Amino acid sequence: MGKRGSAPAGRGGGASGRGSSRRGPARSPRGRAGWTPWLYLAPALVVLAALLLYPIYQLGLISFLEYTQAQVSGGEPTTFQGFGNYAALFGDGQFWQVLGATVAFAAACVVTTLAVGCALAVLLTRVRALPRLALMLAALGAWATPAITGSTVWVFLFDPDYGPVNRLLGLGDFSWTYGRYSAFALVLLEVVWCSFPFVMVTVYAGIRAIPGEVLEAAALDGASQWKIWRSVMAPMLRPILVVVTIQSIIWDFKVFTQIYVMTGGGGIAGQNLVLNVYAYQKAFASSQYSLGSAIGVVMLLILLAVTLVYLRLMRRQGEEL
Amino acid sequence: MSAVEVPSGVTAGATGEVSGGRSGRRRFRIRRPWRLLAEASALLIAVVVAFPLYWMVLSAFKPAGEVQSTEAKPWTLSPSLDSFRRVFAQEDFGRYFLNSLLVAGSVVVLSALIAFLAATAVTRFRFRFRTTLLIMFLVAQMVPVEALTIPLFFLMRDFGQLNTLGSLILPHLAFSLPFAVWMLRGFVKAVPEALEEAAYLDGASRTRFLWQILFPLVFPGLVATSVFSFISTWNDFLFAKTFLISDVSQSTLPMALLVFFKPDENDWGGIMAASTVMTVPVLVFFVLVQRRLVSGLGGAVKD
Numbered sequence: 001m002g003k004r005g006s007a008p009a010g011r012g013g014g015a016s017g018r019g020s021s022r023r024g025p026a027r028s029p030r031g032r033a034g035w036t037p038w039l040y041l042a043p044a045l046v047v048l049a050a051l052l053l054y055p056i057y058q059l060g061l062i063s064f065l066e067y068t069q070a071q072v073s074g075g076e077p078t079t080f081q082g083f084g085n086y087a088a089l090f091g092d093g094q095f096w097q098v099l100g101a102t103v104a105f106a107a108a109c110v111v112t113t114l115a116v117g118c119a120l121a122v123l124l125t126r127v128r129a130l131p132r133l134a135l136m137l138a139a140l141g142a143w144a145t146p147a148i149t150g151s152t153v154w155v156f157l158f159d160p161d162y163g164p165v166n167r168l169l170g171l172g173d174f175s176w177t178y179g180r181y182s183a184f185a186l187v188l189l190e191v192v193w194c195s196f197p198f199v200m201v202t203v204y205a206g207i208r209a210i211p212g213e214v215l216e217a218a219a220l221d222g223a224s225q226w227k228i229w230r231s232v233m234a235p236m237l238r239p240i241l242v243v244v245t246i247q248s249i250i251w252d253f254k255v256f257t258q259i260y261v262m263t264g265g266g267g268i269a270g271q272n273l274v275l276n277v278y279a280y281q282k283a284f285a286s287s288q289y290s291l292g293s294a295i296g297v298v299m300l301l302i303l304l305a306v307t308l309v310y311l312r313l314m315r316r317q318g319e320e321l
Numbered sequence: 322m323s324a325v326e327v328p329s330g331v332t333a334g335a336t337g338e339v340s341g342g343r344s345g346r347r348r349f350r351i352r353r354p355w356r357l358l359a360e361a362s363a364l365l366i367a368v369v370v371a372f373p374l375y376w377m378v379l380s381a382f383k384p385a386g387e388v389q390s391t392e393a394k395p396w397t398l399s400p401s402l403d404s405f406r407r408v409f410a411q412e413d414f415g416r417y418f419l420n421s422l423l424v425a426g427s428v429v430v431l432s433a434l435i436a437f438l439a440a441t442a443v444t445r446f447r448f449r450f451r452t453t454l455l456i457m458f459l460v461a462q463m464v465p466v467e468a469l470t471i472p473l474f475f476l477m478r479d480f481g482q483l484n485t486l487g488s489l490i491l492p493h494l495a496f497s498l499p500f501a502v503w504m505l506r507g508f509v510k511a512v513p514e515a516l517e518e519a520a521y522l523d524g525a526s527r528t529r530f531l532w533q534i535l536f537p538l539v540f541p542g543l544v545a546t547s548v549f550s551f552i553s554t555w556n557d558f559l560f561a562k563t564f565l566i567s568d569v570s571q572s573t574l575p576m577a578l579l580v581f582f583k584p585d586e587n588d589w590g591g592i593m594a595a596s597t598v599m600t601v602p603v604l605v606f607f608v609l610v611q612r613r614l615v616s617g618l619g620g621a622v623k624d
Binding site for chain 2: 034036037038040041043044045047048050051052054055056058059062072120123124126127128131132134135137138139140141142143144145146147148149150152153154156157159161162163164167193250253254256257260261276279280283284289292293295296297299300303304306307310311
């Protein structure tokens with residue numbers, strides 16, 4: 001380790017040109033640089049190993065076992081199932097339906113969040129300080145609202161009997177949570193409401209960092225607003241757009257509280273289930289812990305794939321870790 | 322160099338709002354009616370976005386008859402504290418609140434300290450597996466917390482942690498660490514290396530530099546990071562629901578909220594009042610920290 005420490009930065013992903021990173025270990029006493037970082041890292045690594053890595057291992061393990069209430073209480077021995085749970089899962093029509101719903105719902109949330117966030121970020125650059133402050137404050141409020149209270153408030157807003165929205169739209173006692181698509185639409189609205197501020201603030205900061213001369217030159221050349229956004233701003237904002245897109249995908253794929261609270265645990269007859277809630281219901285409502293774990297593993301793999309794409313995109317942009 | 326940097330620094334900061342607006346106008350040469358239209362729509366959108374929060378607070382203050390009324394009015398002429406009374410009159414409400422504060426507070430402090438050490442290690446040192454570790458911190462952020470509820474449940478059971486606040490603190494600590502490390506990296510990096518060299522030349526030990534020089538400098542970043550761990554812990558609903566099965570005295574706020582959902586008729590006044598009580602601390606935290614957040618991020622950007 002000490003040997004590596006004294007010949008640094010070689011593989012650090014384009015770090016070779018950075019003087020500061022080279023100087024680090026050269027300046028410090030060689031012998032100590034070897035274990036000091038690990039000493040600093042120790043608490044974090046212990047916590048992560050015990051409460052993240054080990055549970056992931058357990059999750060994988062349980063997904064290969066027969067593990068129901070009988071095994072939990074110790075009444076029956078646990079038996080190895082191999083891919084039995086996965087076979088049962090993939091043979092179940094409901095799983096595919098839930099998977100499809102999860103992907104479609106997450107996609108709709110991501111697209112809407114990004115569209116709203118970007119549009120409002122551009123709008124923020126066009127207005128004077130007061131309207132901008134108003135919009136920023138409102139967005140911060142939505143951002144800070146806990147998922148569970150946001151969910152209850154939105155359900156109440158769309159309540160068939162007492163909600164102001166139905167009254168305003170003249171929908172009478174139309175129940176939003178009764179139909180499958182209207183329930184998903186309601187959850188989508190809440191998710192977009194609480195997640196667009198992150199996109200808006202980040203993209204707005206990105207736009208502000210673009211030199212004014214570039215935009216001025218484009219405007220002088222007679223480019224339309226749309227053209228400026230598409231050909232000048234969007235390419236310059238690409239790194240930021242990648243970050244917010246990936247973050248949104250990961251968040252919206254994992255939506256749990258909103259679905260659970262707003263549709264009462266997955267909707268009528270499970271019509272609004274997404275993978276996360278589905279796994280939870282399988283495990284804790286019907287005590288099929290191994291099936292729930294198998295669903296968890298599927299989710300983990302999907303998100304891992306998204307992460308790998310993210311890492312590749314970051315590498316391509318030459319971002320140093 | 323600094324002459325170039327100062328204006329951009331000012332525009333990035335909070336004080337640059339006005340000058341930014343002016344340069345924006347010059348930049349785009351938007352004609353007056355269009356700008357007025359844009360401002361009107363910005364204000365309208367702000368109202369729409371703020372409306373759910375307004376409605377929450379309003380409904381919390383409405384008397385019972387008006388909340389459960391088919392003619393929902395956007396104002397009330399006779400505000401009442403009845404709903405709040407029902408919330409606070411719950412047997413253990415004060416305890417729920419304290420439990421929530423205790424859990425979120427512990428996670429914030431612990432994750433800040435642990436993440437600070439880890440971020441220092443990965444930014445100030447070059448060592449084997451550094452890049453691998455960084456990628457692991459990134460990947461760890463993607464792990465679906467909810468999927469791990471099942472193994473964590475058994476882990477907590479085996480260690481006798483079910484029904485204790487520790488069963489909430491420990492997992493949240495683990496889940497907020499990777500992001501905290503990732504975000505703090507930028508703040509630690511922003512502290513000039515020359516400062517570290519000067520400290521060593523003056524005879525400071527590594528530990529002394531770490532806690533007496535680096536820590537205060539990175540503190541704004543720690544605060545900014547802690548917002549995120551605070552929010553994710555405070556908002557937790559799943560772990561509280563799953564790990565605190567029988568011991569009601571260990572419950573946190575979300576449980577106090579769910580009490581008002583009843584199979585026959587929801588007590589909307591109570592729900593909205595409890596939601597308000599739960600949202601206010603987060604908003605306060607945001608407001609308190611916002612300054613630090615801006616200056617901290619500004620510091621990180623100037624690097």
